[in-house]
Every structure is written in C-alpha cells, then in structure tokens.
Amino acid sequence: MDSRPYTNMAWLLVLPAALLLVFNALVPFIAVINYSFQHIYSPQAHLFVGWQNFEEVMHDPEVIHSLFRQVIFTAITLGIEMPLGVAVALTMPRGGRWSGIILVFLALPLMVPWNVVGFIWEVMGRGDIGLLGKFINDVLHINFNYATNGPSAWFTLIIMDVWHWTALVALLAYAGLCAIPGAFYQAARIDAASRWAVFRFIELPKLKGVLTIALLLRFIYSFKIYAAPFTVTGGGPGDSTTFLSQALSTLAINQLEVGEAGAYGTLYFLIILLISYLFYVVLTRSGVSNEESA
C-alpha cells in the first residue's frame, strides 16, 4: 500500500505549460472565431455578418480545389514515405559503429528549415542547371519545367517532400525495431520463419504504435505544408500547387479578407482536429487492448 500523502500539487507543475498554451493557442483561436463572424475593414470599422463568411468559404471554388489538392498531395506523399521509411529502417544496422553515422546522415534533411528545403529543390528542379531537371530533360528526354507545367511541379514537390520527411518515419521505425526483444527473433529462427513472416508477424505488429505516431505527425505536417511549395512554385503554375495554407494566407494577407480567412481557418482547424482525434483514439485504444491482453 502506498502511504505517501495525496496532494494536488502536481497541477501547479502543469501551470506554465497550460499558460503557454492559453496565450499561443487558445487566445488567438478565440480571436479567429470572433473575426470569422465579421467583415473587418479597419480596426475601427467592423461589422457583424453572421454566418455569411462561412457560407462564402464553403462555396468558394478556390477553397474547395485547394482542399482537394491538399488531400491528394498528403495521400501521395504519405503513401510513399511510410513504406519507404519502414524499408529504410529495416536495412539499417542495429548497433555497431556504423549505426550512429547512418543515423546522423539520415537526420540531416530534418534539420534543414522548410524554406531552405524549398530553395534546394527550386535549384535541383531547374531544367537548365538543376540536377533533377536537367537529367529528366536531357537524359530521359521528357519535357520538364516546374514553372510552366503542372505535372512537373507536382513531381518536384512530391520528391522534395519525400526527401525531407522519409527520414522521420525511418528514425521512428528504427527506434521501434530496436525495441523488439531478441527472443522474438530467436523464436522465429527456431520455427524457421521466412524473412517476410518475421516482418509480417513480429516487426509490423510491434511497430504499430510508432507507425501510428509517425503517420499522425506526417499527416499534420503535410496538411499544413506552406513554405517549401511556396518557395519552389509559389502555388503555380496557375494555382495547380496551391495547397490549403497558401490559399488561406492569400485570402488573409494578400486580399485582406480577415473575416473570410477566419472562417476558412476555423474549418481548416476542424478537419485537423477530427483526424488528430481519430489518431489519438486509435493510439490510446491500442494501448488499452495491449494492457488487457497482457
């Protein structure tokens, strides 16, 4: 029996984090909702308009198209990065002096700031001097120009995102793989399990937790992607690579439609909140079922 006295002192320790959250998330979020019900012409002149901003945003083709593009972009990049990251993690040595060096090299793209990643791939994708662009144009003889051709722009952005973020999935999967006790592999060897069977019945189930976290993190990062595509294509050609956050900033900053942008931001937040909550449920419920079966 635990004889230590029960106090509520622990709540005080959470207070700084809670205050930080209130000032950098809750207060701005409330302000955005307040804005979303008004037409704001200047700090002195603002008018309550009810749900009008929401109705406009919901029927705005630019918003609907950018949501559509965002979903496709996120699905493609996650569809490549998740299996590729696991594959990279499976080929990495677990221990020994090489593992440290490989980890450092793998982590390098993660340390590059978003807009620098954009700049790197802006140069890489150029048809006249870029390695990728010149290779596709001159060796594969495919007309490639991300500034004028939609598919080229998409290809460049997807390659860029895969380059930037596969390492995150690989590092998380690698950590998950390292945590699997050797006894499981021993048992598999005794049963003469194939490499595929080891992956399918030992490694993949043990990786479920870390892969869910990887998927959640990658989904959130991908769904709010801004700086990198903005640097490479600026949302073009036309608006073929304008994703949600760029459409939002165009509305709020370029067109100064603060009220409409507030409505847009609220809906954008609701999408991310719903999907994050679903991930959270999957994560915590898988923990509950593990405890029950253990």
Added chain:
Amino acid sequence: MHWISWMYWLLPTALFFGGIALLLVCMGIWEAVSPTNFRQGYIIPMKTTRGDRLFISLLSMAYITWLWVGVIPLTKLILIPIAVVWIATLVLIG
C-alpha cells in the same frame, strides 16, 4: 477593456465561449461530486469517460453546424436546441 479590443468580441461569440467555459466548470464540479466511470454507452461504439463524450459531442456538433450552414438554407437559430439536445444526449447516454 483596451487590452482585448484587438479580439473584436461579439455578444454571440462571447456567449458561446462563456457557455463552453461554464460547461467545463460544471463538468469539473460534477466529476468532483461523482467521478465518471469508463463505460460503453448506446451511441459511441467504444468505452468513453464523461469528458470524452463531451469532447465528441462538441466536435460532432461543429460538423453538424458545418453541414447545416453549407447545405441547408434555413435559419441557424434552430441549431441551438439541436446542440443542447445532442450534447446532453451524448454526455448522458452516449
């Protein structure tokens, strides 16, 4: 009140956030008086606590509002009784 004037408060949004804050305080008192049990209800297909059900009801209500505003060109005031009934139902028996 100059220090919050940049937030452009409105009466409807002030009532909305005030209502949510009041709801949280009431849930806190209710929790202190009679702690929740982690159970499966009639609507949500998994075990939930009272707080889980409040969160799910608020989030789903936001989506119902979205659907209503986007699709049905009728008054939005009817959403208020719908919200009260929906949130109460989910928290109590969900």
